[in-house]
Amino acid sequence: MTLTKVSSAKVAGGWHQQFSHSATSTACAMRFAIFLPPQAGPNNPVPVVYWLSGLTCTDENFMQKAGAFKKAAELGLAIVAPDTSPRGDGVADDPEGSYDFGLGAGFYVNATQQPFAKHYQMYTYVVEELPALIEANFPVTSQRAISGHSMGGHGALMIALRNPSLFSSVTAFSPIAHPTECPWGVKAFTGYLGEDKKIWTQYDSTLLMQNKSTGPAALVDQGDADNFLQQQLKPEHLQQAAKQSGYPLTLRMQAGYDHSYFFISSFIDEHLAFHAQRFG
Numbered sequence: 001m002t003l004t005k006v007s008s009a010k011v012a013g014g015w016h017q018q019f020s021h022s023a024t025s026t027a028c029a030m031r032f033a034i035f036l037p038p039q040a041g042p043n044n045p046v047p048v049v050y051w052l053s054g055l056t057c058t059d060e061n062f063m064q065k066a067g068a069f070k071k072a073a074e075l076g077l078a079i080v081a082p083d084t085s086p087r088g089d090g091v092a093d094d095p096e097g098s099y100d101f102g103l104g105a106g107f108y109v110n111a112t113q114q115p116f117a118k119h120y121q122m123y124t125y126v127v128e129e130l131p132a133l134i135e136a137n138f139p140v141t142s143q144r145a146i147s148g149h150s151m152g153g154h155g156a157l158m159i160a161l162r163n164p165s166l167f168s169s170v171t172a173f174s175p176i177a178h179p180t181e182c183p184w185g186v187k188a189f190t191g192y193l194g195e196d197k198k199i200w201t202q203y204d205s206t207l208l209m210q211n212k213s214t215g216p217a218a219l220v221d222q223g224d225a226d227n228f229l230q231q232q233l234k235p236e237h238l239q240q241a242a243k244q245s246g247y248p249l250t251l252r253m254q255a256g257y258d259h260s261y262f263f264i265s266s267f268i269d270e271h272l273a274f275h276a277q278r279f280g
C-alpha cells in the first residue's frame with residue numbers, strides 16, 4: 001500500500017505528518033495525520049491513540065487545536081487522526097449541502113443506503129484498514145486506544161464497545177451519546193442505514209453499553225455550557241446505561257465549558273494520561 005506524504009513538521013521533539021493513500025474500504029483516497037513522539041523508532045515502537053473528530057472536521061482540527069503534542073511526547077504516545085468522511089470526485093454528499101450529513105459527517109458507520117454505500121464505510125476504515133496500515137508503516141505497537149469529540153466521541157465509544165479486544169481504553173469529549181434518540185443521529189442513521197431501527201442499534205453507544213458489564217475503561221468529559229447538551233448529546237443516557245449494566249464509565253460534567261476545542265485543549269492531557277495508564 002503506497003503512502004503519499006502530504007506534510008511533515010517537527011513538533012514537541014517528535015513529528016507531525018499527513019499522508020494520503022488509496023483506501024480499499026472507502027474506495028477513494030483518504031488522508032490521515034500522525035504524531036510520532038520523539039522516542040518512537042524501529043527499536044522502540046510506541047502505542048497509538050486514534051482520534052476521531054466531529055462534524056465538519058478533517059484530519060487537521062485536532063492536530064492544530066488540541067495542544068496534545070507535549071503530553072503525547074512525554075508519555076510516548078503516537079496519535080493518529082483520520083478524516084471524518086470519504087471525499088473526492090464521485091463521493092456522494094447531502095443534496096442540501098448540510099454540515100451534519102454527507103461530506104465531513106460520516107458518523108463512523110458502514111452505510112448500506114444509496115448513494116452512500118460505495119464510499120461511506122468509515123467503520124471498516126477506522127477499525128480495520130487504518131490500524132493495519134499504521135502498524136505496517138510506522139514504529140508503533142499493536143496497543144491501541146481510541147478517543148474523539150462529538151460525532152467522533154460517538155464513534156470512539158461505539159467502536160471501543162464493539163471491539164474490546166482491539167482497544168484498551170476509550171475517552172470522549174461531548175459525545176453524541178445516544179444517536180438513535182437525537183436529531184443529528186436520526187438524520188445520519190436514516191440516510192446511511194435506512195429506516196430499520198434494529199440496524200441502528202449496533203452503532204449506538206448507549207444501547208451497546210446497556211448490555212455490557214465489561215470492556216475498555218471509558219472516560220467522558222462534557223461541558224455544562226455546551227449548547228448541544230440537551231437536544232443532541234444526552235450524556236445522562238450513557239451514564240444510566242452504565243449504571244444499569246455495571247460498565248466501567250467515568251462521566252465528568254465540567255462547569256462552564258462549551259462544545260469547542262477550548263474545552264478539548266483543557267482536558268486532553270488527562271485523556272492521554274488515562275490511555276497511557278491502561279497501556280501499562
Ligand SMILES: CC(=O)Oc1ccc2c(C)cc(=O)oc2c1
Nearest residue numbers: 054055061149150151152260261
Ligand atoms: C473545530 C471545531 O470546532 O469543530 C467542531 C465544531 C462543532 C461541532 C459540532 C457542532 C458537532 C460535532 O460533531 O463536531 C463539531 C466539531
